[in-house]
Amino acid sequence: MIGDIDSKMRSKGIDGIVVFGDTTLADPDLSYVAGGVLPRGGTYFKKLGRPPLLVVSNLDYGSARRAGKVTRIQTLTQWGYEKLLKRFEDRSDAFPHLISQILRAEGVRGKVVLFGRNDVAKGLRLAERLGRLGVKVVGQQSPTVLEAARDRKDGKELEELRKVGAKTARVVNEVGRRRATVGLIKFMIASKLARENLIAPEGTIFAVGPSGADPHNAGVDAAEIKKGRLIVFDIFPQAQSGYWSDLTRSFVVGRADARARKLFETVRDAQVSSVDYLRAGITGEAAMELSCDIIERAGYRTVREIFQGKTKSLSTGFIHSLGHGVGLTIGESPYLSLSSRDSLRSGEVVTVEPGIYIPGYGGVRIEDTVAVRTRGVENLTKVEKELELN
Amino acid sequence: MIGDIDSKMRSKGIDGIVVFGDTTLADPDLSYVAGGVLPRGGTYFKKLGRPPLLVVSNLDYGSARRAGKVTRIQTLTQWGYEKLLKRFEDRSDAFPHLISQILRAEGVRGKVVLFGRNDVAKGLRLAERLGRLGVKVVGQQSPTVLEAARDRKDGKELEELRKVGAKTARVVNEVGRRRATVGLIKFMIASKLARENLIAPEGTIFAVGPSGADPHNAGVDAAEIKKGRLIVFDIFPQAQSGYWSDLTRSFVVGRADARARKLFETVRDAQVSSVDYLRAGITGEAAMELSCDIIERAGYRTVREIFQGKTKSLSTGFIHSLGHGVGLTIGESPYLSLSSRDSLRSGEVVTVEPGIYIPGYGGVRIEDTVAVRTRGVENLTKVEKELELN
Numbered sequence: 001m002i003g004d005i006d007s008k009m010r011s012k013g014i015d016g017i018v019v020f021g022d023t024t025l026a027d028p029d030l031s032y033v034a035g036g037v038l039p040r041g042g043t044y045f046k047k048l049g050r051p052p053l054l055v056v057s058n059l060d061y062g063s064a065r066r067a068g069k070v071t072r073i074q075t076l077t078q079w080g081y082e083k084l085l086k087r088f089e090d091r092s093d094a095f096p097h098l099i100s101q102i103l104r105a106e107g108v109r110g111k112v113v114l115f116g117r118n119d120v121a122k123g124l125r126l127a128e129r130l131g132r133l134g135v136k137v138v139g140q141q142s143p144t145v146l147e148a149a150r151d152r153k154d155g156k157e158l159e160e161l162r163k164v165g166a167k168t169a170r171v172v173n174e175v176g177r178r179r180a181t182v183g184l185i186k187f188m189i190a191s192k193l194a195r196e197n198l199i200a201p202e203g204t205i206f207a208v209g210p211s212g213a214d215p216h217n218a219g220v221d222a223a224e225i226k227k228g229r230l231i232v233f234d235i236f237p238q239a240q241s242g243y244w245s246d247l248t249r250s251f252v253v254g255r256a257d258a259r260a261r262k263l264f265e266t267v268r269d270a271q272v273s274s275v276d277y278l279r280a281g282i283t284g285e286a287a288m289e290l291s292c293d294i295i296e297r298a299g300y301r302t303v304r305e306i307f308q309g310k311t312k313s314l315s316t317g318f319i320h321s322l323g324h325g326v327g328l329t330i331g332e333s334p335y336l337s338l339s340s341r342d343s344l345r346s347g348e349v350v351t352v353e354p355g356i357y358i359p360g361y362g363g364v365r366i367e368d369t370v371a372v373r374t375r376g377v378e379n380l381t382k383v384e385k386e387l388e389l390n
Numbered sequence: 391m392i393g394d395i396d397s398k399m400r401s402k403g404i405d406g407i408v409v410f411g412d413t414t415l416a417d418p419d420l421s422y423v424a425g426g427v428l429p430r431g432g433t434y435f436k437k438l439g440r441p442p443l444l445v446v447s448n449l450d451y452g453s454a455r456r457a458g459k460v461t462r463i464q465t466l467t468q469w470g471y472e473k474l475l476k477r478f479e480d481r482s483d484a485f486p487h488l489i490s491q492i493l494r495a496e497g498v499r500g501k502v503v504l505f506g507r508n509d510v511a512k513g514l515r516l517a518e519r520l521g522r523l524g525v526k527v528v529g530q531q532s533p534t535v536l537e538a539a540r541d542r543k544d545g546k547e548l549e550e551l552r553k554v555g556a557k558t559a560r561v562v563n564e565v566g567r568r569r570a571t572v573g574l575i576k577f578m579i580a581s582k583l584a585r586e587n588l589i590a591p592e593g594t595i596f597a598v599g600p601s602g603a604d605p606h607n608a609g610v611d612a613a614e615i616k617k618g619r620l621i622v623f624d625i626f627p628q629a630q631s632g633y634w635s636d637l638t639r640s641f642v643v644g645r646a647d648a649r650a651r652k653l654f655e656t657v658r659d660a661q662v663s664s665v666d667y668l669r670a671g672i673t674g675e676a677a678m679e680l681s682c683d684i685i686e687r688a689g690y691r692t693v694r695e696i697f698q699g700k701t702k703s704l705s706t707g708f709i710h711s712l713g714h715g716v717g718l719t720i721g722e723s724p725y726l727s728l729s730s731r732d733s734l735r736s737g738e739v740v741t742v743e744p745g746i747y748i749p750g751y752g753g754v755r756i757e758d759t760v761a762v763r764t765r766g767v768e769n770l771t772k773v774e775k776e777l778e779l780n
Contacts, residue, residue: 020510022721025592026416029509039592039606040721058703059710062604077703082696085729092531113511119419120410120504120513125529127514139515141482190584195577199589202415202429203630214452216429240593306472313448313467320449331412331430339475 001154001347002032002069008145009048014138015110016103017145019044020118024242026201027117028328029146031242035069043099044070047106055079055102092122096129103135111138115146143333150327151334152347157243157327158371161349164239165369165380167196168247172235172383182206183221189235198237202330205234205248212250212363215320215355227254230263230362232355236330244330246351247381248367251389263356263364264387266298270354271366271385274322274336278352278370278377284340288322291354292338300356307338315359323351326369348372349380391544391737392422392459398535399438404528405500406493407535409434410508414632416591417507418718419536421632425459433489434460437496445469445492482512486519493525501528505536533723540717541724542737547633547717548761551739554629555759555770557586558637562625562773572596573611579625588627592720595624595638602640602753605710605745617644620653620752622745626720634720636741637771638757641779653746653754654777656688660744661756661775664712664726668742668760668767674730678712681744682728690746697728705749713741716759738762739770 009017020043024031031037033044034054042056042064054070056063064073076082079102084094103112112135114127127137143151153161171192189204207219212232225231234248250267252260270291277290292302301317321337326349334342336350344350350372355365368381399407410433414421421427423434424444432446432454444460446453454463466472469492474484493502502525504517517527533541543551561582579594597609602622615621624638640657642650660681667680682692691707711727716739724732726740734740740762745755758771 023592026507037593058705059605063606075703077696082729086697089731090531091729114514115509115511117416117507118510119530119534120506120508120510120517121530121534122532123510123513123529124504124517124527125531127510128529137514139513139518140509140511141480141515142512144509144511187585187587190587191581194580194584197577197580199591201589201591201628202413203427215449216453238591306467307476313465315448339472339481341480 001152002149004149004152005046005145006049008148009046012140012145013111014113014145015048016106016108016112017046017115018099018103018112019115019146020099021116028150028242028332029115029117032146032150032328033069034064034067036063036067038063038067045102045106047108050106053102053106092125093129096126096133099126100130100133100135111136113138113140113145115144147333150332151325152345153327153349153371154347158347158349160239160241160243161245161327161369161371162380164198164237164241164243164245166382167198167239168235168237168245169381169383171196171198171237172233172247172249181221182208182219182223182225185225186219186221193237198239200235200237202236204236205232207232207363209362210360213357213359213361215357215363215365225253228252228257228260230260230364232363232365234365234367238330242328244326244328245380246326246330246353246367246369247383248353248365249383249385250364250366251387253389256387259361260364261387262298263358266295266300267354267356267364267366268385270294271352271368274354275352275368275370275377275379278344278350278372280344280346280372280374282344284322284334284336284342284344285338287336287352288338288340291322292318295354295356303338316357318354318356320355323353325350344372346372346374391542392539394539394542395436395535396439398538399436402530402535403501404503404535405438406496406498406502407436407505408489408493408502409505409536410489411506418540418632418722419505419507422536422540422718423459424454424457426453426457428453428457435492435496435498437498440496443492443496482515483519486516486523489516490520490523490525501526503528503530503535505534537723540722541715542735543717543739543761544737548737548739550629550631550633551635551717551759551761552770554588554627554631554633554635556772557588557629558625558627558635559771559773561586561588561627562623562637562639571611572598572609572613572615575615576609576611583627588629590625590627592626594626595622597622597753599752600750603747603749603751605747605753605755615643618642618647618650620650620754622753622755624755624757628720632718634716634718635770636716636720636743636757636759637773638743638755639773639775640754640756641777643779646777649751650754651777652688653748656685656690657744657746657754657756658775660684661742661758664744665742665758665760665767665769668734668740668762670734670736670762670764672734674712674724674726674732674734675728677726677742678728678730681712682708685744685746693728706747708744708746710745713743715740734762736762736764
């Protein structure tokens with residue numbers, strides 16, 4: 001939560017943080033600290049124990065006010081940025097001077113961490129220039145101060161996540177029962193997402209038969225939805241607030257044969273058992289182990305074999321991890337996997353998405369997005385898990 | 391163009407580049423070198439003078455093949471990444487070892503630049519760890535090797551940009567003539583974008599009357615579109631290929647008064663004159679000066695006053711720059727502005743978007759996306775510039 005930033009900074013010995021970027025689009029840290037959309041980005045300064053400062057272009061002053069999370073907002077012009085641009089040949093020389101000036105004015109003297117999704121090559125150059133100007137820039141490993149703050153969602157954030165979950169469910173419930181080509185279904189999905197004011201910048205997966213055996217195959221537009229074929233429908237839209245939802249259902253139109261039924265029931269058992277098992281204190285690794293247990297007991301292979309050194313690679317069975325955090329990104333900590341060191345905390349929001357894949361035949365994956373509570377979870381995905389649609 | 395990478399590396403004394411990230415979403419460098427979407431990202435290695443290598447998770451091997459730009463594709467498992475994850479406590483320790491191993495195997499011995507939109511804090515830590523492992527990581531200022539390669543678009547890229555331009559124009563032509571509230575218009579726009587398979591991850595600006603005087607005010611959903619009020623309609627969608635289009639029109643429904651007409655005609659004159667003026671060899675600064683000349687001659691103020699030191703800030707008149715590059719991002723070099731050092735080259739694609747803003751009254755901005763040619767430009771935006779819609 002945003003109020004955690006000071007304590008996280010203190011525990012890591014950090015005196016100041018700077019979050020910068022040319023856009024809040026796909027920059028979860030910058031949109032988190034600003035509280036909304038800055039069309040041309042901005043730079044956020046936080047001295048330990050003091051209220052933050054947001055510096056934006058003249059153009060984005062109004063956007064920064066509307067985003068509303070930071071009360072101290074100033075413009076680049078107030079900091080003489082145009083003069084710096086005239087003094088130096090290049091923006092990449094003027095910008096470090098601006099940053100060091102503002103850090104000095106804010107009283108930052110100790111270690112500084114730079115945030116924001118930016119070109120690593122340019123970030124390194126900025127850090128080097130800041131070093132020459134006397135700023136003590138240090139790197140950070142995951143979870144960074146901001147990732148740690150973002151992990152647990154506050155009431156307003158959970159409300160956003162609930163909303164995008166409900167809208168996504170509405171789209172899925174309406175689309176699930178139609179028959180057509182994949183291309184037509186995808187067009188319907190896109191229209192319904194638009195009506196809900198959601199976007200799907202990474203697309204939607206609607207994979208029929210063998211293409212469903214590749215977890216990231218988005219499906220072939222020209223493919224027809226034949227009766228009895230397994231379909232993997234994975235939808236991951238984002239609301240204008242920046243928050244995401246992640247939902248997968250697998251089903252057949254018409255009657256399923258015994259092979260499809262066993263796949264489906266095994267995955268549903270693993271998924272429902274894992275959701276039931278989750279609560280604050282459970283480790284991401286233990287949740288994954290539970291799904292592996294259930295899937296192996298049914299006779300399918302899992303990635304545990306790779307971790308046990310029994311095989312080098314695996315293309316059949318449960319070949320990915322159980323889940324990941326969801327918030328201002330569609331993939332963040334905590335992770336539910338065999339290599340995860342995360343222990344779940346109340347307020348974290350994660351996916352639970354076991355799957356089994358049979359090359360040449362098809363796949364089944366079932367996924368909900370859930371909010372972790374002290375006792376159990378709040379399931380943000382309210383869509384039935386049925387094998388046969390008629 | 392992608393073939394320029396070797397010569398740019400050579401001229402900057404770089405022996406290897408690494409492009410990495412957890413997603414190609416909003417990562418123009420990673421999607422550029424991969425040639426398409428990698429749902430969970432990947433790592434691209436390029437030794438000077440040798441064909442590149444793309445390393446992805448087992449899951450994304452199919453996606454990498456479909457993206458199709460790199461022929462040498464390998465998986466993390468082939469490089470023993472699971473073992474590295476077991477050997478080290480943390481992913482952020484295993485990853486530097488993986489990178490240094492592959493760089494060694496590819497024969498990279500000299501300077502290495504890291505690319506990809508990633509948390510700066512984590513990028514700095516990766517660079518530091520790589521340094522300990524003997525990799526010579528250096529920063530870069532703009533334009534980086536990849537930005538320089540991306541500037542000029544090849545035939546396939548121009549074809550994508552033409553397509554997204556044509557689709558965007560179709561949406562605008564259909565929406566422009568309706569009357570409703572802003573919210574209803576925006577819903578219609580979103581539906582039509584969905585039909586064209588376009589997304590607008592940064593939203594759409596449809597600002598009526600005084601809200602149009604703030605260039606980044608997206609418009610108020612509840613506002614009614616009253617006759618005679620100036621409307622700024624700025625739409626910037628992205629195609630699934632990753633390429634963008636940027637288009638602004640300003641108009642009134644019904645009859646315009648003399649004040650609106652003078653604003654509109656001045657901006658249109660500046661815009662059309664600047665488009666006509668552009669060709670390879672023209673500087674971004676000269677194009678901006680031409681628009682300022684025309685707008686000042688009509689009696690409006692421009693940002694030139696700030697650059698001349700006559701004022702510290704400006705909220706009326708032509709208060710932003712003339713344009714920017716468009717490609718896999720919606721804002722990149724070259725820039726058409728008073729501080730630009732860019733000289734236009736054939737194959738670059740830029741916006742031309744002068745605007746005049748009158749606080750409390752409204753604004754006019756007109757914008758096309760154009761491809762720079764040796765003689766003139768190819769205008770990718772085929773939408774009329776009319777003041778009055780009836």
